[in-house]
Each structure stands twice: as structure tokens, then as C-alpha cells.
Amino acid sequence: MKRSFFETTTVCALVCLFLVGCQTSNPSAMGPGSFGTPLIAPQASLHAPQASNDAQQNVELSAPAAAGVTQVAFEQSVPVETVGFANGPLRVAVGALANRGANCNTNQHASECQSCNSGACGPKTGDCQTCGPQGYVEYVPQGWNAFGVDPQEFICDGGDHEPKARLTRDDQINGLQPEDTVVHYTSEAGDIKFQPSNRVCVYSPRFASIRKITGAVAGEKVTGLNQVDRPLGTEGINKDLPGLVMRDTTELARADMVKRLDFIRDRNRGVRVEGDLAPIQRSNVLEMMTTISALELNLLLDEQKALLEEHASAAIAWTIGESVQVAIEDMKPPVLTRDDSVEAFTVYEFPDAGRLRIIKMADKAHAQPGEEVGFVIRVQNVGDSTVNNVVITDNLVSRLEYVAESQTTDLKADFEAFPNSSESLRLEWRLSQELKVGESLLIEFRCKMR
Amino acid sequence: MSNEAPKTTTKAITPTRRFERPLRLWLLLAICVAAYFLCSSASAADPSDFLPPDQQHALYSADMPAGVVGRARLTRRGPVANYYQPVKFVGPEGTMFALPQGAAISRGEPNLMAGLLIGGVYRFRVTGIPNAEGAELYPTVELIDRMYPPDGLATSYPIVLKIDEIDMQAALDGKLVTRVVYLEDPQTAIPLVQTDRQANVMDIGEHQDALGVADHFGRAVAIIRIGSLAPPRAPSLMPEFYFGYPSWAPIFQPENDQPTAVEYQ
Numbered sequence: 001m002k003r004s005f006f007e008t009t010t011v012c013a014l015v016c017l018f019l020v021g022c023q024t025s026n027p028s029a030m031g032p033g034s035f036g037t038p039l040i041a042p043q044a045s046l047h048a049p050q051a052s053n054d055a056q057q058n059v060e061l062s063a064p065a066a067a068g069v070t071q072v073a074f075e076q077s078v079p080v081e082t083v084g085f086a087n088g089p090l091r092v093a094v095g096a097l098a099n100r101g102a103n104c105n106t107n108q109h110a111s112e113c114q115s116c117n118s119g120a121c122g123p124k125t126g127d128c129q130t131c132g133p134q135g136y137v138e139y140v141p142q143g144w145n146a147f148g149v150d151p152q153e154f155i156c157d158g159g160d161h162e163p164k165a166r167l168t169r170d171d172q173i174n175g176l177q178p179e180d181t182v183v184h185y186t187s188e189a190g191d192i193k194f195q196p197s198n199r200v201c202v203y204s205p206r207f208a209s210i211r212k213i214t215g216a217v218a219g220e221k222v223t224g225l226n227q228v229d230r231p232l233g234t235e236g237i238n239k240d241l242p243g244l245v246m247r248d249t250t251e252l253a254r255a256d257m258v259k260r261l262d263f264i265r266d267r268n269r270g271v272r273v274e275g276d277l278a279p280i281q282r283s284n285v286l287e288m289m290t291t292i293s294a295l296e297l298n299l300l301l302d303e304q305k306a307l308l309e310e311h312a313s314a315a316i317a318w319t320i321g322e323s324v325q326v327a328i329e330d331m332k333p334p335v336l337t338r339d340d341s342v343e344a345f346t347v348y349e350f351p352d353a354g355r356l357r358i359i360k361m362a363d364k365a366h367a368q369p370g371e372e373v374g375f376v377i378r379v380q381n382v383g384d385s386t387v388n389n390v391v392i393t394d395n396l397v398s399r400l401e402y403v404a405e406s407q408t409t410d411l412k413a414d415f416e417a418f419p420n421s422s423e424s425l426r427l428e429w430r431l432s433q434e435l436k437v438g439e440s441l442l443i444e445f446r447c448k449m450r
Numbered sequence: 451m452s453n454e455a456p457k458t459t460t461k462a463i464t465p466t467r468r469f470e471r472p473l474r475l476w477l478l479l480a481i482c483v484a485a486y487f488l489c490s491s492a493s494a495a496d497p498s499d500f501l502p503p504d505q506q507h508a509l510y511s512a513d514m515p516a517g518v519v520g521r522a523r524l525t526r527r528g529p530v531a532n533y534y535q536p537v538k539f540v541g542p543e544g545t546m547f548a549l550p551q552g553a554a555i556s557r558g559e560p561n562l563m564a565g566l567l568i569g570g571v572y573r574f575r576v577t578g579i580p581n582a583e584g585a586e587l588y589p590t591v592e593l594i595d596r597m598y599p600p601d602g603l604a605t606s607y608p609i610v611l612k613i614d615e616i617d618m619q620a621a622l623d624g625k626l627v628t629r630v631v632y633l634e635d636p637q638t639a640i641p642l643v644q645t646d647r648q649a650n651v652m653d654i655g656e657h658q659d660a661l662g663v664a665d666h667f668g669r670a671v672a673i674i675r676i677g678s679l680a681p682p683r684a685p686s687l688m689p690e691f692y693f694g695y696p697s698w699a700p701i702f703q704p705e706n707d708q709p710t711a712v713e714y715q
Contacts (some may be wrong), residue, residue, distance in 0.1 A: 122455045148529065152669060153607075155636050178637065201638040203600055205632045207610050208650040208667070212512070215625040275458045322468070366603055398641040423641035450643045 153205040155367075155399050155449065157181060157375070158360045160196030165393075167192050173393060178422040181394045185381050185387040185435070186353035192389075197358040200374055204449050206399065322414035355383035356435070357391070367449045372403060375447060378441035390431040392443060398422040400447040407445035507594075512628050512661040512673055517693065519661065519673060520569040520592045528596075534565030534699040535596045536608035537672070544578045550692050551691040553685075563608060568593045569618040570696030579618045586596050587621055589613070589676040590693070595669060597633070605701055609671050613649070617676050627676040 121335060156179055163175040165182045176182070181197040300308075356379055363374040377394065381387055392413075402425045407415055413429045420426040429443055510519045524531055539547040539562040549572060558577055564574055569628030576587040591611055601605050609631065617627045629651075634640070636637075640650050654663055662672040681691050689695060 011641065130472060148598045150633075150669070152633055152635055153597060153599070190532050203603065203607070205597060205599075205607055206639065207631050208640065208644075208652065209612065210630045210654055210664045210667075211651050212628045212654050212656065212658065212660045213620050213625050214628070214656055215620075217625075270579075366600070366607070369606075397636060397639075399636060399639045401643070436451070448643070450639070450641060 021280055057130070081325065084385045090103055104345055153203060153399065154201040155204045156199050156201040156396070157397060157400065158199040158299070159364075160194070165194050165196075167194075176393060176395050176426070178395055178397045178420065178424070181360050181377065181392075183358045183390060183392045184392070185354070187383075188355075188385045193354075195356050197360040197377065200360050200362045200375070202362055202364055202449070204399070206369050206450075212442055244340075261440055272443045290337040354381070354385045354387040356380065356387060357382045358392075369449050372446050372448050373400075375445055377443040379435070379443075381435045381437050384437060386434050386436045388434045390435050390441070391439070392429040392431075394427040395420055395423040396422070396447065397429065400423050400424055400449045401450050402427060403446040403448055407443065410443075411439075413441065413443075471550050473474050475544050482623050497572070506665050507670065509653040510661060512664075513659065514676060516590050516592050516673075517569070517571040520571070520594045520619050523594050524569045528566045529556040532567070532597050533596055534567060534707040535593055536563060536565050536605045536701055537575070537591070537593070538563045538610050539613045539620075540541040540610055541576065543617075544580065545576060546578045548575045548577070549575075549698055550695060552695065553688060561703070563605070563703055565699030565701060566591070566595055567696055568700070570698075572696060572698060573692050573695040576613065576618065579622070580615055582618070582622055586620055586680075588616060588675060588681060588691075589621070589674055590681055592673045593671065594673060594676075595671045597671070603678050608701075611674060611677065612651075613674065619650060624678055627674075627675040629676070630664040630670050631672040631674065632668040632670040635668045638667065 022174075122329050158179065158181040160182050161177040163177075165173050165175045165180060165184070167184055168174055171185070179199070182193060182194050184194045187190055193288065205419070359378045359380075361376050363376070364371070367373050375394075377392060379390065379392060402417060407427070407429075408427060409415070414430045414432065415429045416430075417425045419427065429441075431441060435441065489658060507519060507522075511521060526625070533546050541547065541560075544560075546560060547562040548556045548558035548673050549562065549564055555575055558575065571590050571592045573590045576589060577585075579587065583638075593609070597604070597607065597609060611630075617629065620627050632652075643651060644650055652663070652667075654660060661670055661673070682688065
């Protein structure tokens with residue numbers, strides 16, 4: 001029988017509407033799974049008929065003869081089915097959902113069900129299989145703060161955050177964020193280059209409070225008790241407790257509730273850092289300087305050549321000395337000659353490679369609010385040419401207060417301090433002379449932890 | 451015999467008839483596409499997608515009963531369960547703080563330090579209130595998060611729970627003071643010098659949620675509620691008054707760590 005066009009369209013529309021109805025009745029379409037575990041159980045129990053259908057399909061797949069004996073199959077094995085929720089798969093023991101009501105309402109399983117409801121056990125546990133987990137989100141151990149460090153508890157200084165610092169035509173630095181410590185210089189070729197320092201962090205958490213005082217009077221109305229006269233002094237005196245007195249509220253002639261700005265922020269807090277390792281800090285300046293001298297090992301000295309020769313010989317000795325040799329009549333086999341020693345040491349020259357290394361360190365690993373922390377900045381020319389116009393800039397964060405007259409330098413440099421956007425100071429050292437190869441500048445200053 | 455020609459029927463295919471089948475297919479396709487978009491738009495409505503990322507307690511507020519926010523923190527990720535977070539009670543000069551030890555409560559210390567569990571509600575006693583001779587207050591503190599100090603610095607950097615004279619006077623007047631203590635974000639910290647006795651505090655209106663505002667400025671770690679509730683006379687009501695006496699760890703301070711008047715001048 002031929003269907004008319006209207007009938008076909010109607011059938012298709014009904015099928016589509018049915019699909020839409022199934023989708024909207026699915027809890028995944030509503031998205032409440034993202035609220036957390038406690039809301040999942042009621043939804044799952046509300047949709048128990050649909051869940052039992054899924055379970056029936058699962059049973060038919062595993063044991064075709066068990067079709068129609070769904071209840072028996074639930075008690076024997078609890079298939080774990082994946083139910084599509086809005087934010088990722090949610091694993092639910094479907095079979096246990098159906099008989100949860102039967103078992104969990106009895107007193108003998110009350111304690112087990114309570115432990116399961118509290119999330120103390122997983123779906124594989126025997127108790128929870130009998131009384132039924134109600135669905136849970138899989139625990140991912142690599143969550144926020146898996147390493148037990150919160151960057152907000154540290155005061156850090158140094159580095160160059162986005163946007164990167166750059167120099168304008170009028171010799172101003174743009175893109176200098178709080179915490180940034182950079183040095184810019186002019187190389188022999190006339191290029192202006194920036195080099196950020198390392199970040200140095202000091203553990204110094206600080207707390208503040210948000211206070212809200214709620215009374216019984218608000219908006220010209222008494223919302224509760226205005227005052228309770230409570231007896232002071234010794235307790236236990238047998239006297240009548242004071243009554244609850246409502247007073248007239250004539251203090252407020254007019255009270256307009258004005259919506260205020262909750263907050264104004266200059267910077268976004270950003271995303272929490274995952275896997276942020278604890279910073280390595282030096283609390284002793286002398287030890288710190290020792291470390292810096294160790295980092296200066298960038299020239300090949302004469303006493304190191306023997307060590308290099310030894311390592312090169314060892315590398316040759318460890319290589320396989322065998323090779324394929326082909327013997328042809330009346331001809332000598334070719335002999336592969338290998339290097340027996342280091343014949344040359346090649347030094348690559350990079351022209352105009354003026355480079356500065358800037359290291360910043362603090363003399364304390366942790367500091368209470370109010371304590372002073374000493375900072376050291378060391379700038380060294382590790383390139384192959386002299387650099388000019390060396391300017392070191394340190395933009396302090398709001399909790400670091402520069403201690404006046406505390407800065408010292410070992411080379412002649414002009415020091416200036418400017419207010420910055422974080423209600424602190426931007427420290428600037430302008431080196432008066434050029435910095436030759438191997439020379440270094442040492443800056444020391446102190447800051448008070450606010 | 452009749453030689454009748456076989457009947458043949460001819461049907462003229464009109465232009466409307468010719469386009470009927472493709473039109474039907476197009477209509478079917480359009481309905482399916484519309485149904486797909488209906489389904490997809492319903493599944494995309496996830497409420498958590500519209501919440502700002504820095505709202506750690508989007509579903510909670512400081513006006514909830516004591517213990518709700520702290521217990522909710524235990525269900526989230528992180529090593530917060532069974533950790534005794536050191537705290538330090540700080541008040542005006544002469545103020546004494548005491549935590550209950552079982553059914554008894556000690557005389558109190560000026561700067562009491564103790565390790566408290568996250569999620570527990572601790573009611574402590576405040577005595578020596580300035581300008582209120584003999585008055586006592588029994589505020590509650592609820593830890594809703596912990597600190598992550600380097601090894602060996604846990605007690606050196608406790609959470610400072612500061613109560614000032616304004617709080618205590620308002621509580622004695624019958625008002626409820628809710629203080630949400632938060633760890634300041636170093637990027638947006640208030641650029642003022644702060645010591646234990648000069649803690650930064652921000653007052654908000656009654657229509658605002660203290661926990662929500664604290665979430666904007668940092669990481670909320672504790673909620674203090676200061677009212678004028680007095681302990682009941684019946685001993686059987688004392689466990690309820692003290693929220694079941696949650697366990698806490700005493701922290702003894704060396705004598706030289708006690709703050710002096712010179713230190714805070």
C-alpha cells in the first residue's frame with residue numbers, strides 16, 4: 001500500500017519527537033551530574049525503569065538464555081554499565097540500582113548502605129554490590145594540588161610574565177608586570193635585548209577576612225530579635241530568664257539598599273597551577289654565592305683537558321671495533337681506521353653574541369609578615385662581546401616594600417625607584433659603564449614583607 | 451476471438467509529481483536536523499559551565515549552618531581529611547581563648563594555638579573582652595580548607611583567626627558576626643603592612659555573601675561565627691552545644707614566641 005507524503009512525514013516527525021523525548025528525559029541532558037555525587041543517586045533511582053532496560057540488554061548480550069529472567073540475573077552478577085552524562089562517562093552498577101530499594105530498606109543492610117552512601121567504598125566491594133552503589137564519579141588522583149603546594153602561599157619575584165617586556169623609543173619599558181625582573185642591554189651590533197631573571201619564591205602566606213555583621217534590623221523592618229539581655233557573671237542563679245523584647249525600630253528613617261561593586265581587580269587570578277614543584281631556595285648568602293661561582297664554569301681550563309681526553313678515550317674504547325671485511329682473492333682486505341685520539345677541539349665563534357645572565361636569589365626561604373628579606377641580583381656577561389647600556393629593572397609585587405637606602409652595588413650604577421601599579425616600587429639600576437666579557441654586577445637590597 | 455489490444459494506462463508525470471520525492475527527502479532531512487539540534491541544545495545546558503572558575507564555593511554561602519561548607523570540602527579532591535591544620539587565635543590585649551577538652555574547658559591562653567580538623571565545627575570560649583568585664587562569648591570556627599607549607603613550617607605559619615573588639619562588641623549587642631578568613635592572592639594582596647594584631651578586614655553589606663566575596667580575593671580557609679549564644683545549663687545539651695567535641699591537637703608555644711607589647715607597636 002502506498003503511503004502518502006503526509007503519512008510519511010507524520011511518521012518521521014513522531015519518530016523524531018520520540019527521540020527528542022528520550023533525550024530530554026535522560027538525566028544527561030539536564031546536566032545535573034556536574035553538581036556532584038549526592039545528586040546522582042536520586043536521579044538514578046528515578047530512572048530505574050530505563051536502567052533496568054539497559055541491564056536487560058546487557059544480560060542478553062552475556063547470556064542469551066537468561067532473557068526474561070532479569071531479576072535472577074541481577075542477583076547473580078552486577079553488570080557495570082556506562083551511562084552517558086554531560087561531563088564524561090559515569091559508571092553505574094545498573095543491576096544494583098534495580099534491587100537497591102529491595103535490600104537497602106531492610107534493617108539488616110542499613111549499616112552497609114550507609115557506608116556505601118557515604119562513598120567509603122567502590123563498586124567492586126562486596127557490601128556495596130549487595131546493597132548497591134548509587135553511581136559515583138571515578139576518582140582521579142591527579143587533581144589540583146596533587147603535589148601539596150599552593151602557589152598562593154608564596155611571594156615570588158623575578159621572571160618576565162606575559163606580555164614580555166620591551167623597550168619603546170622614549171626609553172620606557174612596556175609589558176613590565178609585577179614580579180618581573182629583567183635586564184636589557186645593547187649589544188655590539190646595536191641590538192637591544194632583554195633577559196629575564198629566575199623566579200625566587202619566599203613562603204609567606206597572609207590572611208585577611210571578610211566580615212559581615214547581621215543584626216535584627218534591616219531595611220526598616222525587624223527581621224528577628226533586636227536584642228537579648230543576657231545575664232552576665234556567675235551562672236546558676238535561680239532567677240527568671242529575661243524575656244525576648246521587640247523594640248520599635250525608629251532609628252532608620254530611610255534605608256536604601258544600594259548594590260555596590262563587589263570588587264575591582266587589576267589582574268586575573270588565572271588558572272591554578274597543577275604540578276607546581278616547590279621552589280628551591282637558599283637561605284645563606286655565602287652558600288648562594290658559592291653556587292653562582294659554580295655556574296661560572298664555562299671556559300675550558302688546562303686542567304680540564306686531561307679529563308676531557310680521558311672521557312674521549314673511554315668513548316672510543318666503548319665503541320664496537322668490529323666491522324665487515326670482505327676477502328677477495330689476491331687483494332688485501334680494506335682496513336677501517338678509526339680515530340685513536342682527540343685530534344682537535346673545535347670552538348665555534350658566534351659573532352656579536354653579547355649575552356647577559358641574571359640570577360636573583362633571596363636570603364630567606366620563608367618570612368613572616370613584617371620581616372625583612374634580602375635579595376641579591378647578579379648580572380654577568382657570559383657572551384663573547386662587550387655590552388652597553390645595561391639596565392636592571394625589578395618590579396616589586398604589592399606585598400614587598402623596599403627598605404629605603406638598603407641597595408648596594410659593586411659597580412657604579414644609578415639607582416632610581418618609581419611607584420608602580422601594584423602600590424609598590426619599580427627599582428631600576430642603570431649601569432654607568434659597559435660590561436665586558438666575564439664581568440659581573442652584584443646588586444643587593446632589602447624588602448619588608450607586608 | 452477478439453483481438454483487443456492490451457490495456458495500457460498512461461500517466462502524465464506532472465512537474466509537481468516529479469519534484470515530490472526529492473522534496474519529501476529534504477523535508478525528512480530537515481526534521482531530523484531540527485530534532486538533532488533540539489537534543490544537542492538540551493544536553494549542552496550544563497549549569498556549571500556558566501559559573502566563573504574562581505568560585506570555589508558557588509553552591510554554598512557563609513550563611514549556611516556551621517559545618518556544611520567544611521564537610522563539603524571533604525568530598526572534594528585534595529589531602530584534607532584527617533589533617534590537623536594549625537590555627538592561632540588572636541584577639542585584643544588581654545583576650546583569652548580556650549577550647550573544650552572533653553566536658554571541661556580550660557582557663558584559656560592569650561594566643562591559643564591548636565590543630566583543628568577540616569570539616570569540624572569547634573566552639574571556643576573568649577574571655578577577657580575589653581570594656582566588657584566578666585562577659586564571655588562562645589564563637590564557632592569551621593575550617594573549610596588547609597594550608598600546604600613546606601616541611602617543618604606548619605606550626606610557624608598557622609591560619610590566623612583574628613577577632614577584634616568590633617566583632618565582640620557587636621556580638622554582645624546581639625548581632626551575628628560572620629568572618630570568612632581567606633588566604634590572600636599575592637597578585638591582588640592589599641598593599642598594607644600587616645601583623646597579627648593588624649589583620650586586614652573588609653566589611654560587606656548584609657545582601658552580600660561573605661564566602662563568595664572571599665572566593666574572589668583568595669582561597670577561603672575558615673569561617674568564624676560570633677554570636678551571643680551562651681552554653682546551656684543542662685549537661686546533656688553540652689555535646690550538642692559543642693558540636694560533638696571534635697578532636698583537636700594542642701600546640702604548645704615556646705615562651706620566647708609569645709608576642710610582647712613592643713613587638714606590635
